[in-house]
Amino acid sequence: MDSIPVLTIDGPSGAGKGTVAQLLAHRLGYHLLDSGAVYRAAGLHSLNAGADLTDEQSVMASLQSMKAQFKPNPDGVQVLLNGVDVSLDLRTESTASAASKVAAMPHVRASLLDEQRCFRVAPGLVADGRDMGTKVFPDAHLKVFLSASPRVRAGRRAKQLKDKGIHVTLESLIQEIAARDERDSSREHSPLVAAHDALVIDSSDMAASEVVEQILTALQVEAG
Numbered sequence: 001m002d003s004i005p006v007l008t009i010d011g012p013s014g015a016g017k018g019t020v021a022q023l024l025a026h027r028l029g030y031h032l033l034d035s036g037a038v039y040r041a042a043g044l045h046s047l048n049a050g051a052d053l054t055d056e057q058s059v060m061a062s063l064q065s066m067k068a069q070f071k072p073n074p075d076g077v078q079v080l081l082n083g084v085d086v087s088l089d090l091r092t093e094s095t096a097s098a099a100s101k102v103a104a105m106p107h108v109r110a111s112l113l114d115e116q117r118c119f120r121v122a123p124g125l126v127a128d129g130r131d132m133g134t135k136v137f138p139d140a141h142l143k144v145f146l147s148a149s150p151r152v153r154a155g156r157r158a159k160q161l162k163d164k165g166i167h168v169t170l171e172s173l174i175q176e177i178a179a180r181d182e183r184d185s186s187r188e189h190s191p192l193v194a195a196h197d198a199l200v201i202d203s204s205d206m207a208a209s210e211v212v213e214q215i216l217t218a219l220q221v222e223a224g
Contacts, residue, residue, distance in 0.1 A: 006125045014154060023208060032128075033116060036099070038115060046059050046102055091166070103187075104189070109190055133145070148204040154173040
């Protein structure tokens, strides 16, 4: 398994990880892991099951009945929860908030670790998330930490939601992103931080294609 190359892309919500990861996976012919979808599935299932999202035991109990399937498609990944396609439901702000809360729970993270590592299959993997390079794939061949200003990230998120028919205000998104950043970066287990050996890229003023080219150049340097 260690011989199968992995490229990790970590960073906060709205930094452009998903788009960049998809483009890279396509360019390299690699598989794609959207780890956010894994945690969003867990958060959504916990919500639907009526779990107390402040109680780790309640969340863990609810996850016992979760049967999730992740199927790659042109848009990234199709997610089935107990046989029902919830791909669109995973993109709501309520699900994102629930995912951030359950992702802060160490036993939840441990229970989903093997699920994520199973995505590492030949010829290679592009993994996007919050702790891909620090926790899930610490031996990744290249680690990237992608950031952007909160307002830029909120604007990108608003456009994504609008394209899906979901309307929110920019200010409410900025507040939600700030709260999520605080939870993700301050949690005790697997906090959102750049790996010590990560390539840090601020994408605020960059197109996704420019970020991809910078990462591909770094890959060539690593290979050289």
